[in-house]
Amino acid sequence: MTDYEILEKKVKRRDTVMRAVTYAGLALWALMVLFPFYWMALTSVKSYSAYNSEYIPQFFTLSPTLQNYADAFTAVPLARYFFNTAVFTVATTAIMLVVTTLAAFAFARLEFKGKNAVFVLFLSLMMIPTELVVITNFVTVTNLDMRNSYLGLILPSVTSVFYIYLLKENFEQVPDSLYYAAKVDGTSDFKYLLRVLVPIARPTLITITILKVIECWNSYVWPRLITDDANYFLVSNGIQEIRENGFGRENIPAMMAAVVVISLPLIVLFLLFRKKVMEGVSRGGTKG
Amino acid sequence: MKREKSDMGSPRGWLYLLPAILFLGVFMVYPLIDVFIYSFEEGYNFASQTYFGTGTYNYSYVLHDPYFLQAVKNTFVLVIITVPLSTGIALLISVGLSSIGPLRNLFQTVYFLPYVTNTLAVGLVFMILFQKTPYSDGLVNLLLSWFGAGSVDFIDGPWGAKMFVLCFYTIWVVMPFKILILTSALASVNRDYYNAARVDGTSKFRIFRKITLPMISPMIFYLVITGFIGAFKAYSDAVALFGTNLNAAEMNTIVGYVYDMLYGDSGGYPSYASAAAIILFAIVLTITCINLLVSKKKVHY
16 A cells, blocks of 8 residues: 555545544534423323322323323313413414514615614614613503403514614615606505515515514513413413412423413424525524 | 605504504503513512612612522533533534435424413423422433443432433424524535535545534534523423422522522512512623624624
């Protein structure tokens, strides 16, 4: 063998080892991510008595049961929590889309006095953490007598300056000529927005819809402050309630069944729209 | 761009902005002003909406409250541990991801899952994995016993053990976003640089240090800043693991303290809550400014 061949072989072997280490590391993290999901699914199909007699946790079960799922829907108002969350998510997202689209259109396309000043003001609001405004909002909503109501849940969660900014940037990419052509045809601004801009900006609208849906489905803090009547709990508050007063502290399999049911919708949504969700989050997500 | 003059000053633009301005005005601008006012009103009574006087008593009360000091300590420990660790691990994973071909999509999909899960719900699973009950020592303790370690109660036990679980879960939750951002940053580095370096016979590690790292440094920096801000506002992760009574568990965070002051068993003090929230905002602002100053020296744009 020539020196070159020995060297080449050495490099090849090192590459193979590096590859193996890389895959092992990646697999390890995948295991860390998936294991809690496996454990929650597994525990949710163990029977109450079987679970509590396991001093040493078992990694699989031979006698799965769906009883826990039945318990989750009958012993606590899980369906009610689901319904509330669905109403909250749909209404908040819908109102947000309307408000955001109108505002983005005004900033991107219309000319009026004070536009730039208002836009700068909007941008500066992006820096304000919700923690700072939640206190007054709590007082406002309490004084308006909107505690334990859908309105009280929805209204303060509607606006997001960042989405207005994202959509405005998108609207501005649409060539001016389209707008003037529409004007010549006698199309009103509103019709132009609805018929031309909204279809063109659909990808961005889908992105912000997905982000808002994830945010709504997982929101916990505001709903906790503003609801103490279980009839208006969202799933996050529901799960906390279940943990503290639900099935009795020890019925962990039933709790896990509830957790599976709560986690499933977003996971399914994600698997269906994987590309869209990941793209959306990398454009505008902030969790972490 | 020129628009016909009649357009200028027409109220149409304001009409389109009206809903956004109404929402932002009522639920953001007004509260922002109000929170400062609250924080200086002493002895504010929530029921009658009256107060005795104005001054800085609320701040001094909060700063002397042992629960607040505990919360500050917890938050700082959480930030100092989780931000560097999660960014570092995410960088390792992203570099690994971009070096492989097969299974890459699968791994990416799996890694993203925590992002779309409900923090409260999955936190319950972590609690069960770590908890020690009379019926069972729990799974993590089983693993520990395989390595010959004694069992620890991670949920109701010593402060260090609880902090460990909180950090672990926080990292688990924030990882998807960081991996996503870093893999797309790595993918956008121009291939030509790598090819040029390879022709020169540069080692892989050197390529990473001298080319990759500087190229993606703006994104790393972005993640560090958002990471700091996010970790300072930690709250629901702690609730998910230790329940709503975080003060009793010695696991409260600054945001948790604000909410507890506002509402709940110890609540009804919006003035104290406001003062604490403003202190938090000041801390976050200071840290972000320091970050920006450091980045001026370190980040290549």
